[in-house]
Amino acid sequence: MKNQVQVYNTLTRSKELFIPLQPPLVGMYVCGPTVYSDVHLGNCRTFVSFDLIYRYLLHLGYKVRYVRNITDAGHLEGDRDEGDDKFAKKAKLEQVEPMEIVQRYTLGFHEVMGLLNTLPPSIEPTATGHIAEQIEMVKEILASGLAYEVNGTVYFDVEKYSQNHNYTILTNRQLEDLLANTRELGGQDDKKGRLDFALWIKAKPEHIMRWPSPWGWGFPGWHIECSAMSKKYLGDTFDIHGGGLDLAATHHTNEIAQSQACNHHEPARFWMHTNMLTVNGTRMSKSAGNGFLPGELFSGNHPSLSKAFSPMTVRFFMLQAHYRSTLDFSNEALEASEKGFKRLLQAVDLLNGLKPSDQSTCDVAALKARGYAAMNDDFNSPILIAELFEAVKLINGINDGKVQISVADLASLSQFVKQMVFDVLGLQAEGKEGTELAPLMDLVIKLRNEAKAKQDYATSDKIRIALQEAGIQLNDSKESTTWTKL
């Protein structure tokens, strides 16, 4: 299965066969969150998408070092390379230490990632923990002549860089257009060129988050942290660099320039970008104010939400769209995912109790092949899920005695479905947390069945309705009664 994965590379705008630099090792760097506020659902989608990619590569047997940073310094408010950074600004508002902000939102981020069942990255470095590496990198870029210092701030010289490099290689824009269309910045900084960006920023004396450097007290620019940390943990060139599509034009473009200036070759061979989560067709973002927080979704505590949706429903919803497509968020779409997810897991539960036959009247191998082909085609999880629903149909058919399956095929089907659902898609069963209720429920169901046997339907219906009001759904079938939490 290895060496059959086609990955869409933003650099070439096409799918390419993915072969790691040093198989079976894979180095993957993904731009993580900026922890100055709660992550919203759009942020989560990116990390769920890369979690799928990480999981599938692991499933194929690759040994992946997955590095995802925490940005806890250096991100600026506004479009000027001076002034307070986001952490200091937020901290002033909330009357706390900047690192208190960082700590709070980092913990919140990890909690949400856990609920969404994303695997933790191999390394999760922080920007503030790698100031020395960033300073080193800035020094090297200065030495290469592609940066200049003005009053304690160091800028990258985009125009000089462009003489020998293609600055816009990632997004295929024309430098002239960029220069012509870049907004006038008000002339308050000391940049030579309009596209130049800060590598190191001089801090005002009152600035709390600042570090000593060869250029005086300051803090790192927005782009250098990813270049420095990816280089440190993955080397000068690694396999995959990922992030949200919104990072491509500026952040990743500048990362490539920094790495080229420092290391003299491109940092990553594959650039992968995940698309945006939209609300009514418009991108969900902090600044647009149309964001949903994961907590609001999981609790249903939001004016636009018809009800609460569980983390796994949300994850399944995200995986039902391809990572490079926009995905539109709505109550209807979430409800559809909730039901579909439930149906999928119910079929998975049936797997262990299926009775094999001598022969198969179904083609498990073809089903598996289609599932793998989908994932090998740029991680096409919607198609994989469609194939899993074909498996659901098969499982139900076997359960009903309408379809026969051999022992070997059943084992193969069972392994495939479970691996894909749990290991690759990263889904997990929910609603089983009420196990302490089980003995109680057994008793209630027994009493109700006794009433039913005596045709005392008034009592049996009373129990059913009361339980429903208490959030427990009874499911009667011919042989038995089961229950689920609503």
Next chain:
RNA sequence: GGUCGGAUGGCCGAGUGGCUAGGCUCAGCUCUGCAAAAGCUGCUACAGCGGUUCGAAUCCGCUUCCGACCUCCA
């Protein structure tokens, strides 16, 4: 304004030069004391207009509409 990407059935979403995913909804059926749940069956869509082709929703051109990026954002 520039660059790029989209427009798929009631909804969400894949895909693709001929065999036309999948989920949800809806309808019918089975099961059932009734209901729910569950299962089965059914539901042929690709913005518009031209063109290429034996054949296009899929390729090309134009039009309309939408979005993203160009400024912090996953």
